[in-house]
Amino acid sequence: MKEQILGVNVNTENYDELIPKLFANIDTKKKSLVVAINPEKLMKAKDDPALKALLNRAEFQIPDGIGVIIASKLRKGNIESRVTGVDMMDRIVREAAKTGKSIFLYGAKPGVAEAAARKLTDTYPNLQVAGTLDGYEQDTQKVLNAINEAKPEILFVAMGSPKQELWIEQHRDNLYPTLYQGVGGSFDVLAGNIKRAPAAFQKVGAEWLYRLILEPSRLKRQMNLPKFLFEIIRQNK
Incomplete structure (x- = not known):
């Protein structure tokens, strides 16, 4: 609804x-x-x-x-x-770990996606991380190839809005994943670079x-x- x-x-x-x-x-x-x-x-x-x-x-x-x-x-x-975007990402990841669906993290500064992926696998040991890639790769075709070769069901894109949604809309017909979410600064939150507000x-x-x-x-x-x-x-x- x-x-x-x-x-x-x-x-x-x-x-x-x-x-x-x-x-x-x-x-x-x-x-x-x-x-x-x-x-x-x-x-x-x-x-x-x-x-x-x-x-x-x-x-x-x-x-x-x-x-x-x-x-x-x-x-x-x-x-x-x-x-919230960050909590929805967490819920999706939790369900992915339960159901065997794999994820890919694309975006943010070098090293951030990898750190976020490590945090997620620490929290959800059964999670399948198909791959990560920072947002500084200039060759779009390389990015698309990396994602498609990894074959994740779920792609999280961290570029800031609306850039991330525009990127997803432009490329998703040529990408393997089925579920896409633009997550802004969520990788930095997961990596510990940005602190969330207290509960x-x-x-x-x-x-x-x-x-x-x-x-x-x-x-x-x-x-x-x-x-x-x-x-x-x-x-x-």
């Missing part, structure tokens, strides 16, 4: 409801792209028809951001809980506040949240 927020489709399901759908698509070889939807991205998409179309072409749009939950409640929608902040959807405390320079970006909620209220009048 999906609902629209500022013209962008957003899935209403939680992790436990989404995972079986994602893996059913893998089993039937139906290619799927997972994109994370947050207020900052929605505000950009409001003024960027190409970005809005890109987000809406994805098969799964997960509600990553407390502002999306608030917007749904204000519109009497059905999105009840956040589905208490995560639980109440206030990771943005924790990051703002650590990096006051993010204030301009975080102003998107009140602007977003004001736009939602304005449209609901």
Whole structure:
């Protein structure tokens, strides 16, 4: 199920409801792209028809951001809980380890994908990592060849959004994997280069506040949240 927020489709399901759908698509070889939807991205998409179309072409749009939950409640929608990009990646990896599906990590700085893969295999010893590749390889065909030769069912791409989604959309018809997710800085989180907010902040959807405390320079970006909620209220009048 999906609902629209500022013209962008957003899935209403939680992790436990989404995972079986994602893996059913893998089993039937139906290619799927997972994109994370947050207020900052929605505000950009409001003024960027190409970005809005890109987000809406994805098969799964997960509600990553407390502002999306608030917007749904204000519109009497059905999105009840956040589905964050990094946690969705973890859920996919956990299920992949259970079901024998292999993963490939592409993107980030040299060494980061490898470190993230080691962390994942430490956590999930049965996980099959088909390969890793940093985001600094300039020869696109080499990248495609490396992924196709590894034959993973699942590809995680860490380039930042929307670059990663554009890359996936451009190349997925020529790639072996079935399930794709753009994961932004998740490799750095897994590798320990970026610290996630403490659990208490995560639980109440206030990771943005924790990051703002650590990096006051993010204030301009975080102003998107009140602007977003004001736009939602304005449209609901």
